[in-house]
Amino acid sequence: MIEPSTTAVQIVVTDAPGPVDTALLSDGLDVFNVEQTGIDDRRPLAVLARDPETQKVVGGLTGRTSLGLFFLDLFHLPPALRGGGLGSRILRLAEDEARARGCRSAVLYTISFQAPGFYLKHGWKVMGEVPCDPVGTSRVYLTKDLSQEP
Template sequence: MPASDTTVSTPNLVVTDAPIPADIAMISDALDRFNIEKTGVEDRRPLAVLVHDPETHQVIGGLTGRTSLGLFFVDLFYLPSELRGSGLGGEILRQAEDEARARGCRAAVLYTITFQAPGFYRKRGWERLGEVPCDPPGTSRVFMTKELAARTGDRD
């Protein structure tokens, strides 16, 4: 009887700037299954606070992120310039944090860029974890976190 073939083919690697959404979903879902197997916790959920134009009803800004394993991740946060400084951004962030608390999250994480909004987040209780230099020179990615303990007045 011939020996079994133990040769394993090497997977192909493809570098792309245009991944197919189904491929991204496959990776995300596989990682989620791995995390569930390791933790026994199945709680990953998207979280978004969307800003709709009152006339067109189209989304014109907002916050997107996700909650998982007791953490709230802020992925994207954008408001058109004409809505900045109105208090709307703070309200969007407050609503997202409140929803994360309701889902059992104890902390939140995000990154921003030095020319974006680190001051905005600091004013709302976020703390700097660290920075990584990026382009253009003199610019950094700023990694931030916030404890999401129960807000004052939320307790019985």
């Protein structure tokens, strides 16, 4: 592939990057990270809750593991599945899988009106908060030491 000069590159701002575009950025960053570290261990991680009859995913979490770190990206359960321990079980399974992959730490962010208390209850610790809208809310960044068995 011939690299275009910086003056010939078209810059586009979009709210709808295509999956191919996103993959190109992700894969390019991964190649750079491997070149710098010599470690090629980036893998997706998902724990999904499925309807037993339809097999349709009804909730769960997604993230990834890389360079000894588990990134928890998305976690959602519909209201009917909350409060009975399913979320705790899903989180524990994800953390256990991350440990099995050699991760020593985990990181995530949530919003102050979402679930920081849930994560705190499971041993996560607040690293910081950044104000966001609506006024009075914040993004809450949390981490967990996975080197300690639960």
